[in-house]
Amino acid sequence: MPAHRHGTLPRIGFVSLGCPKATVDSERILTRLRAEGYLLQPTHAEADLVIVNTCGFIDAAIDESLEAIAEALDENGRVIVTGCLGARAELVRARHPEVLAITGPQALEEVMAAVHAHLPAPHAPFTSLIPPPGVRLTPRHYAYLKISEGCNHGCRFCIIPSLRGPLVSRPIGEVLEEAGRLVESGVRELLVVAQDTGAYGLDLGHRPGFWGGRPLRTHITDLARALGELPAWIRLHYVYPYPHVDTLIPLMAEGVILPYLDLPLQHGSESVLRAMRRPAATEKMLDRLARWRAECPELVLRSTFIVGFPGETQDDFEQLLDFLRAARLDRVGCFPYSPVAGAAANELPNPVPEAVKQERLERLMAVQAEISREKLAARIGQRLTVLVDTVEEDALIARSYGDAPEIDGEVIIEGAWEIDPGDFIEVVVTEASEHDLWAQPVDPDD
The missing domain is CATH 3.40.50.12160 (Methylthiotransferase, N-terminal domain)
Structure with a gap:
């Protein structure tokens, strides 16, 4: 051939x-x-x-x-x-x-x-130190910004460290230079991602890097503050609840970064969390959520949970539901535990039957749906800045600061409008469901 x-x-x-x-x-x-x-x-x-x-x-x-x-x-x-x-x-x-x-x-x-x-290349192999114009798989107005590779945690249900290796943080100057290029190219929202975003810089001892001629610690708080200087929304994903995450909340309250925090909490039963090798002080977690909300009332919290982890009892599951009712998270994803080849959890006793996993998944999502419905209904009448993702013939599909693309809800603005994807507009919320909001643009003279 x-x-x-x-x-x-x-x-x-x-x-x-x-x-x-x-x-x-x-x-x-x-x-x-x-x-x-x-x-x-x-x-x-x-x-x-x-x-x-x-x-x-x-x-x-x-x-x-x-x-x-x-x-x-x-x-x-x-x-x-x-x-x-x-x-x-x-x-x-x-x-x-x-x-x-x-x-x-x-x-x-x-x-x-x-x-x-x-398949030999038509040009010489790439050797330039200047990065070429980047290909993006996201729409033009938002982009993922990956700040590190790998993970140092030993969660029993996960094999990511064996697939992607230990934590390796990118130099802070390199991350900020990429972010600047993306914003210059028209990106209006940067979604900061890693396997463990909150651990950024731990492997480097948080040693300083340089950006714009000034030294900056290689630390998630310093990175978030510097990213917040760019004219774009900054959204943090996959933030393991380290103690230093508390230092991010003031930046959200001040509008430096979006008041949106994606925390992988995984469960609400301390015995299951210990079996998972996850942080297991659920009462302290609830106290932290309360403090964060007091400091930043607009904070939107998203998390994911696993039901049916080996050894999870009915009482453990009820504790998880109680935690959800107390935490009143804005966005929740849930997955039934699935054995993964190479995961330490495969060796644990007392596997949960598949039918029980599915029943627990449905119960949890029903509880969360009611919480979400109530929280979104409280937004009716509020004014929000939204970012337009899609312009359809009879509606705009947009997102507020509380909605990450593809995983959260949408703000639907019915009607035909002279607006482009990537535009920010002011709207007032008129209706709500358990997932989405409906809104109308605010009259500029109001």
Whole structure:
């Protein structure tokens, strides 16, 4: 087979699966491919080879990744696999021995070496220290900003440290330079992500870096304060509840960053949290939430929980529901526990039956739906600044500071409006459901 089949430039298809951290990895690979002259092809059949960036966190994600690889092989036949499932190369090879190459996550150079081996670049390999214009997989007006790789926690349900390695923080100057470029390109919202965002800089001893000619600690608070100087919304995700997270709340109260905090709390029973190897002082957590809300009344809190963890009793589950009722979180995601190959939790006794997991999931989400409905109903009549994501024929789809893209709710503004995606507008809330708000633009003269 020739190096490429379609004219003078080699064409590459791409599949990006998984979380926002994986999306950033995909964007970096695509940026390098474009810089070296490869054409990005939307269909597998017309490409010279296909790269599949996989997810390998839970069984459903593994199945989705293996199916995506199979589809690419069926439609193209020449496939390079990367990402979290690539860290389990033996599993990929067992199902798809014909793939050209396999790399783990955040393996830009290894992916490019595999591409060069099977599809030579039309230009010389990329060597410039000046980053090329970035390819983004998000809409033009928001972008993910990944500040570190890996994780140092030993949570029993998780294999991320074995897939992505220990915590490795990016230099603070490098992060801020990227953020500045993104905002200059038209980004209106930066979504700060990592496996453990609150741990930023711990691996570096918080030693100073430099940005704009001034020293800054490599610390999440210093980073958030500096990001807040940019003319964009700054939203923090995946913030493990370290004690120093308290120092972020004043920045939210002052409007430096969005008053939105995504905390992976996982459970409300102290015995289950100890079994998970998570922070287990639930009463102290409730006290902290109360202090944060007193300091920043506009604070919106999101979290995720796991039901059906091995050994979870009915009493443990009722404690989780009690915690939810007391915490009154704004946004909640919940997942039934799923055994993951290599996770320490697989060795724990007393697995919870699948039917019980599903029943608990449904009960928890019903409790949270009522909380969410009440909290959103309280916003009727409020004025909000919203960021427009989509302009439809008969409505605008927007988000407030309390809504992260793809995982939270929307603000729906019915009617036809001369407004573009990425615009900020002032609205007044007119209706609410358990997930979304409806609103109308505020008259500029009001």
